[in-house]
Amino acid sequence: MSVRERAAGGRRLRGDARAAAEDSLEDYAFRYVPRSFRRWSAVSVGATALGSIAFLADFSIGASIGLEHGAQNAALGVLVASVIIFAVGFPVAFYGARYNIDLDLIARGSGFGYYGSIITTIIFAGFTCIFFALEGAIMAQGLEVAAGVPLPIGYAISTIVVVPIVIFGMRALERLHFWTTPLWLVLALVPLAWVLISQPSTVAGFWSFAGESDGTVSLGAVASSAAVCFALTPQLAEQIDYIRVMPPLTGANRRSWWTAFVFSGPGWVIFSGTKQIIGIFLAVYLVTKIDPSIDDDAVEPVKQFLGLYESLLPEWVALVLVLVLIVIAQVKINVTNAYSGSLAWSNVFTRTTKRYPGRTVFVVFNLVIALSLMLMDVFSLISFVLSLYANVVMAWLVTISVDIVVNKHVLRLSPRFPEFRRGMLHDWNPVGPVSVGLASVASLLCFAGVFGPGMQPLSVLVAIGVAAVVTPTAAVVTRGRYYLRRRSDGIPLPLLDEDGNPSGERLRCHVTGYVFERPDMLVSAETGPGGEVQYVSSLALTLDETDRYVLPPEPFDTARDDRQEAR
DSSP states (O other), rough: OOHHHHHHHHHHHHHHHHHHHHHHHOOOOOOOOTTTOOSOOHHHHHHHHTTTTOHHHHHHHHHHHHHHHHHHHHHHHHHHHHHHHHHHHHHHHHHHHHHHHOHHHHHHIIIOOOOTHHHHHHHHHHHHHHHHEEEEEEEHHHHHHHOOHHHHHHHHHHHTTTTHHHTTHHHHHHHHHHHHHHHHHHHHHHHHHHHHHOOOOHHHHHTOOOSOOOOOOOOHHHHHHHHHTTTTTTTHHHHHHHHHOOOOTTTTTTTHHHHHHHHHHHTTHHHHHHHHHHHHHHHHHIIIIOTTTOOOGGOOOHHHHHHHHHSSSHHHHHHHHHHHHHHHHHHHHHHHHHHHHHHHHHHHHHHHHHOOOHHHHHHHHHOOOOHHHHHGGGGGGGGHHHHHHHHHHHHHHHHHHHHIIIIIIIIIOOOOSSOOOOOOBBOOOOOHHHHHHHHHHHHHHHHHHOOOOGGGGGGHHHHEEEHHHHHHHHHHHTTHHHHHHOOOOOOOOOOTTSSSSBOOEEETTTTTOOOEGGGGEEEEESSOOSSOOEEEEEHHHHHSSSSSSSSOOOHHHHHHHHHHHOO
């Protein structure tokens, strides 16, 4: 490379770094979130994260499985899925909140490698598009019922309305959720509570509802119900996009930190599962008490809440309140879908092309895909789409969770600190891709009926089981040699402070000229004019097209011995 080309590359890199460092538009899409940005309290972060789970797809999911399998099978399926999702999500969410990184960065050091985690990020990005489409379709249904807006126009409105909010990232989202969550809770729960108090017999009728089943509890029906619910698991990644800005955990804030983490991290599924049960109830109430001829329309939240409100209030009042509820709920969740999706797509694009065109580009890209899915009427296939998607989703997240719990803390083959920096990791680690690949293939074959009709409802459980076995097996077979490329980043300062939080020490990156906190930094392979040591940021390494700043690899055995000694 000529001197002129190197100079041009340096200018391009610094320009991209400047754009990527603009907090209001970037929000740390592919790097550690520094203390200087994490100015919110644990309670504030937790409340903001919980604000994003106002989505109404939960009601649709509960209704769809309730009408098909009956209330008891559906409720048990929701319970089974919720318990497993909480258990799988806890260690993953803890790493996000404790070390202030998103799920892609967690995956890099948890079995996938620097480029291998792109697989997981694409899976998650697909989730944000699918759920944006489902939630946007619900909002369009509300506009059609309340104002006669044609569905295609409603789809466009539900897509465009989130753009002004989502491009400004975490700051705008925090304000939105703070002001709208109380109103959403009142509109969603008060009429339901009134029906339960004034009509207690509806509870008994709800629990005995058989739907299309024979009225008995069966393993197949419970598993089929749970399979649909499992597709919601990637919501964990959206929760992590919020809780990664948690403040450092200290003795002074320990109680509030853990409370906020548990409920807004893995505990999101408690609220999600509750809403699914309510969705079953609303569908049964609609079919048995309001309109027995409503059929499949009972899965639409618009029809569910409209029927509920009209049983208590004049029709025009009910219509207005339902429209307000629908719009608030859909804007709250879809700004999150668009925000998290844009982070995921920009992460993939930047690592593969070494260019950063700005996160706004990926907001638009994400929304175009979601709008296309809405126009293809993905909502009408909600149960099938979610059941299919759940197989891959659980293969992915169980692999990461098992790597954290077993490979890091039991087998000690995976680095306990969640390494994410280029140069410290191998490009690819076979542990994650092999586990996800085998688990996905096995579960999808079950889903397709290859192993017989008796195994079809159990396909997601197959994905969970295969991933749980293959992840540690692959780590043992490879002896953990593909986790770390180097044992040391060359910086003598500790990565963690005395409380075990990522250090707040600051160092200057000689490539970009910016100051970054210690967890983002490495020693550069390029020394200064006088031979002095220079530091390079993970951001600069992400955007650099060459390897001239990357330190050479270290022998595997030395790295392994060093990890064991550190432990």
